[in-house]
Amino acid sequence: MDQLNEPSGNTHSTRALIELRKKILNGELAGGTRLFEVPLAEELEISRTPVREAMSRLAEEGLLDRVKSGGFVVRTFGFEDVVDAIELRGVLEGTAARLAAERGVSAEALAKMREIVRGLDACFGEAPDDVDFDAYSELNATFHIELAGLAGSEVVRREVARVARLPFASPSAFSPDLADIAAFRRSLNLAQEQHRSIVSAIAAREGSRAEALAREHARAARRNLEYVLREDRSLIDQLPGFALVVD
Amino acid sequence: MDQLNEPSGNTHSTRALIELRKKILNGELAGGTRLFEVPLAEELEISRTPVREAMSRLAEEGLLDRVKSGGFVVRTFGFEDVVDAIELRGVLEGTAARLAAERGVSAEALAKMREIVRGLDACFGEAPDDVDFDAYSELNATFHIELAGLAGSEVVRREVARVARLPFASPSAFSPDLADIAAFRRSLNLAQEQHRSIVSAIAAREGSRAEALAREHARAARRNLEYVLREDRSLIDQLPGFALVVD
DNA sequence: GTGCGCAGTGGTGTATACAATCAGGCAACG
DNA sequence: CGTTGCCTGATTGTATACACCACTGCGCAC
Numbered sequence: 324m325d326q327l328n329e330p331s332g333n334t335h336s337t338r339a340l341i342e343l344r345k346k347i348l349n350g351e352l353a354g355g356t357r358l359f360e361v362p363l364a365e366e367l368e369i370s371r372t373p374v375r376e377a378m379s380r381l382a383e384e385g386l387l388d389r390v391k392s393g394g395f396v397v398r399t400f401g402f403e404d405v406v407d408a409i410e411l412r413g414v415l416e417g418t419a420a421r422l423a424a425e426r427g428v429s430a431e432a433l434a435k436m437r438e439i440v441r442g443l444d445a446c447f448g449e450a451p452d453d454v455d456f457d458a459y460s461e462l463n464a465t466f467h468i469e470l471a472g473l474a475g476s477e478v479v480r481r482e483v484a485r486v487a488r489l490p491f492a493s494p495s496a497f498s499p500d501l502a503d504i505a506a507f508r509r510s511l512n513l514a515q516e517q518h519r520s521i522v523s524a525i526a527a528r529e530g531s532r533a534e535a536l537a538r539e540h541a542r543a544a545r546r547n548l549e550y551v552l553r554e555d556r557s558l559i560d561q562l563p564g565f566a567l568v569v570d
Numbered sequence: 571m572d573q574l575n576e577p578s579g580n581t582h583s584t585r586a587l588i589e590l591r592k593k594i595l596n597g598e599l600a601g602g603t604r605l606f607e608v609p610l611a612e613e614l615e616i617s618r619t620p621v622r623e624a625m626s627r628l629a630e631e632g633l634l635d636r637v638k639s640g641g642f643v644v645r646t647f648g649f650e651d652v653v654d655a656i657e658l659r660g661v662l663e664g665t666a667a668r669l670a671a672e673r674g675v676s677a678e679a680l681a682k683m684r685e686i687v688r689g690l691d692a693c694f695g696e697a698p699d700d701v702d703f704d705a706y707s708e709l710n711a712t713f714h715i716e717l718a719g720l721a722g723s724e725v726v727r728r729e730v731a732r733v734a735r736l737p738f739a740s741p742s743a744f745s746p747d748l749a750d751i752a753a754f755r756r757s758l759n760l761a762q763e764q765h766r767s768i769v770s771a772i773a774a775r776e777g778s779r780a781e782a783l784a785r786e787h788a789r790a791a792r793r794n795l796e797y798v799l800r801e802d803r804s805l806i807d808q809l810p811g812f813a814l815v816v817d
Numbered sequence: 818g819t820g821c822g823c824a825g826t827g828g829t830g831t832a833t834a835c836a837a838t839c840a841g842g843c844a845a846c847g
Numbered sequence: 848c849g850t851t852g853c854c855t856g857a858t859t860g861t862a863t864a865c866a867c868c869a870c871t872g873c874g875c876a877c
Contacts, residue, residue, distance in 0.1 A: 383629060
């Protein structure tokens with residue numbers, strides 16, 4: 324299930340997978356496009372077999388849909404779908420947080436979360452918009468990965484990971500491209516306060532609070548989306564995966 | 571060269587899919603078993619290609635895991651996984667209900683839900699444990715399918731359907747096999763009251779209430795699981811999909 | 818005895834030829 | 848004039864041969 328197994332394009336099929344995913348995410352293959360095996364195989368200079376294999380995996384990822392008569396089409400996302408995917412991530416991360424709080428987590432796991440929060444703290448400088456962006460972004464991703472597993476449930480961890488796999492719904496969706504907007508950098512202070520609160524709620528076994536906080540935390544991504552739509556729609560083209568969003 | 575075979579499945583690959591799924595769900599292929607293409611192909615009297623295709627789809631369904639060096643293993647579920655899957659279904663159905671309430675649903679859609687509820691009402695007789703079981707079961711499934719789509723969000727509908735696809739997490743998981751236990755039949759009165767309440771909460775735009783009700787509704791399945799574990803563990807073997815639960 | 822290497826074996830990865838199927842148009846027929 | 852049915856090209860489904868890779872167990876050197 325996990326894409327642990329795409330090392331370096333060792334096999335033709337993993338190379339095709341990576342290649343196709345790239346083409347889909349950067350919009351080279353628009354949503355709704357039907358993928359034909361023969362032309363793709365020719366283009367990638369491989370046979371149909373690994374192409375099929377790659378498409379099958381992309382269907383697993385949710386980037387392709389199977390069509391009933393056979394074959395695949397690139398899935399289309401509208402802005403409502405993006406909003407809903409973000410909402411779902413919030414809901415599922417909220418569930419992970421709630422279950423972690425209700426069931427309790429080990430002292431070590433809690434210490435690890437606090438360590439990550441401390442690391443995130445260290446990314447902030449004196450001024451409100453002074454942030455070490457790369458470090459923040461990476462630690463933020465780690466925070467969300469750890470949070471997903473904190474309830475000790477593989478099923479929950481998996482589904483959280485799954486919905487966060489859509490690039491525009493991932494916790495770091497807006498990070499790289501909004502980095503030079505001061506308002507966005509300042510908003511990270513709030514996000515970090517939420518990180519802290521989520522951990523403290525889990526530690527205090529406050530399940531409902533942990534869930535609500537995690538949901539609200541995900542809505543930061545939604546606010547960023549709305550900001551982009553309102554202030555500068557052209558920014559969208561630079562956001563990862565948004566090329567496949569049509570509306 | 572091959573004759574028309576088997577009632578179900580037009581292509582070899584769909585036949586293999588159905589066959590393999592059956593074998594997994596009835597425990598013929600235990601959790602953790604690695605699936606080898608060649609023996610399976612021989613057993614099903616087809617070539618490796620459709621077997622691979624079928625396994626790929628089963629991985630999509632969540633019944634198989636891909637192993638890093640290639641190939642697939644039957645996914646293992648413990649009882650905690652079952653509990654968590656049920657919990658997740660509740661969470662996602664709750665989200666569908668909440669969003670439906672918050673965003674509002676058309677009069678027609680609401681009428682349809684009420685119609686289903688009326689149909690469910692008609693399944694109950696005079697005595698508390700007098701229930702037309704088959705009719706209830708089918709209408710109940712319809713209710714849950716419609717509920718998943720009620721928010722008008724394809725993303726939400728899809729993810730609800732996905733988590734309900736695990737047979738032991740589905741809304742009708744316990745229906746067929748507990749039908750002759752009077753206590754279970756009586757519990758359906760409560761479930762039906764919840765159906766009614768969910769619809770009324772959505773109609774009244776009471777999102778939080780709708781969400782809470784849908785969550786609690788899913789926990790009926792959890793209570794049934796706990797009942798089975800407590801009262802008569804041997805019943806488990808008759809529940810659909812539980813053969814693949816190991817613990 | 819221990820580590821290293823090296824083939825053998827079992828399994829998946831890939832190419833490719835051929836079969837089955839689907840969609841669309843065109844023609845014969847009611 | 849509509850409807851049916853077949854024809855045909857495009858596309859996927861299937862079988863199969865072969866390539867390759869990973870693991871294992873044995874033997875050899877040290």
